[in-house]
Amino acid sequence: MKLIQSRDNPFFKDIVKLAGSARQRAKAGQTLLDGTHLLSAYLDAGKQPLHILLNSVALKDDEVEALLKRAVGVPMTQLDDKLFAELTELKTPTGLLALVEIPQPLPADSRFALLLEDIQDPGNLGSMLRSAAAAGCDAVYLSKGCADAWSPRVLRAAMGGHFALSIYESADLISVAATLPGTVFAASLNGDAGLYDCDLEGDIAFAIGNEGAGLSQALQAAASRRFTIPMPGKVESLNAAAAAAVCLFEAVRQRR
Template sequence: MLPEKPFLPITSRDNPRLKHLRGLLEHASVRRKSSQTVLEGIHLLDAYQRAGKIPDSIFIAESAQTHPEANDLLDAWPSVARFILPDALYKEMRTLGQGIDIMALIDTAFVALPEQLNTDVLILEDVQDAGNVGTLLRTAAAAGIKQVICTKGTALVWSPRVLRAGMGAQFGIQVIEHADIKEILERLTIPLHATSSHANQSLYALNLKTPIAWLMGNEGQGASQIALENAISVSIPQPGGQESLNVAVAGAVCMFEMVRQRLI
């Protein structure tokens, strides 16, 4: 095993590393410019470690350095730079509530849109709520979908809120961001399905056993007109008479109907 890195103290809020970390936590522009983000809390760091990935550096509060779960992570990454902060300084910066005060700085690689889209894929078109995006990523990963494409209007998948909602799903799937819906449609070689409350075709009447592209649209407006013109519009029967389902719930219903059919 590699020798363990020593803890390096940070005691000033004006420390450049701390300023950069705070910028990543608070500003999407900093995350985009640096191609980095912050994982906050033991559960996200554990998911990152279980995915076989290694962070750039770790930041921990003094009171957390002896916690068994924190030590397990530190033992798994002995060569990663680690910085220790006074509890008061750490609490000024954190966005989580009570817990094990540890976070990691990670790199986020840019992924280009493939020339052909021919395997199961989830497309998020202008889905703006961070909780919905994170939930959809987590659901896609659970359903075995390995590729998720987000249009330019979709919440950023590496933001702290989406990371927390995704619970580490980002680490096991390929996520493509800032894609243009027209370009996505041009590269699809498999059927595209989009949910619509006005569609006559029921989800449960479809054959979902071959590769499929699912499109989930904006919370308020739904899928765009150009997407609907190029998709098979499907409805989810709602005997209770509600106008529509939350987009994350609709996505889960669709993806797990696909799973159900393929397990038969």
Template sequence: MTLSFIDIHAKDNNKVKHLRGLCEQANYRKKQQQTVLEGVHLIEAYLKTGKSVNAFYLTRQALENMEVQQLLDQLSGLPVYVLTESLYQDIRTLGPGIDIMAVINTPASPAEINQNSDMLVLENLQDPGNVGTLLRTAAAAGIKQIICSTGTAAIWSPRVLRAGMGAQFSLSIFEHVALDSLIPTFSLPVYATSSHAQQSLYQLDLKQPCVWLMGNEGQGISENLLQHAQGIAIPQPGGQESLNVAIAGAICLFEMVRQRLT
């Protein structure tokens, strides 16, 4: 079975409306249980998991791109909607690049959390770039479980997917979790970065499984959760007030990696 190419020229076409809704509206993505992957490399990373794509949207110019041709050559039986340049540019969320999107079913959360394994917990992180960067960092550091509060940026939104660069596909992700009731049940040590903490990150023994708790960009970890965590400080000889949460997370996770490698 070959791919089916369908040209679309009208902005009020139902397929265009559907794509726009998935790109722009969190409630629509939730209702449809679908999301959008934008760009060749993110789509390739998804396909390597063995999961299927529902449909492709691209421009006529993208069809002439070698990477797109190689991607489509791997597939069959899928609709490929070819949008005019102006239609595509009006919907896209990515900067300049190869104009191709794929609609997929939003992956479901796993059945349960493994409380004996490393975890990264995100409380009310709202910047998609920070969330995506932390997902990439966790995946690189070997942490497989990500737990997100309700106020955290949607993991499967196009912007977080783009920032995560496919890290989501290798992680077990739990969203909309009530952290106030979950965190107190953990038997593993819970570490939270805090500028007021006395203990340095580099004084910790991180060779055993643990939980890393990262908080809101402006407010940090809530007081309720801090009561169930060990506050740690990242030494800053330069005297800056604080670090970006994604940078702080990377420093912590790779100090853990360093200790476990030795």
């Protein structure tokens, strides 16, 4: 196994750029998975990483050793511990990073989708992707104003949800709403129906808007129906990730 100890190593410099730049990730079509859980989820999805990076701690870890046995033929490099620390944001890193290709979804007619408009907080976006995967969505469409879906923070928050979904970034949500089969439901404070009164058993999509501004008027107009989430308590709205989870799992409840 190769050992890198210098910050001037060209491969390490490329990895640093990839870890810190959405533009670089898009250009390379690659991202980094930080930790054993994400690599395990990636392998469970039938995929193999391009490269695995380890520190000295990981080399002594039984869970890491088991994962490495599943990464057949994948090149591996040990990084000096200080260099590895520059690549991870985890307070207690597992000592493992995997370089992977960002999946490119094929055009498809979704039957249970999530449309996300300008979701800017990486934690919220990752949580929404995780909920979508758990609820059985087949696709998530992200507007240009959304956070980078393949950033380390979003990947960590989604906990492997990325690998169970087709994720379409920089999507024209109005065009998507017009072409999806079934009913597109737009979450709105001024909806004409309550969520629990909507029929969610057929082909559907939920449109959820920005944390502060909600959905744009244009996307609300493009949707088939606007709805509200009943809130008998003394608050005006839910966190965007919480709202998405409520909607998705009401659909799950109706379809069970």
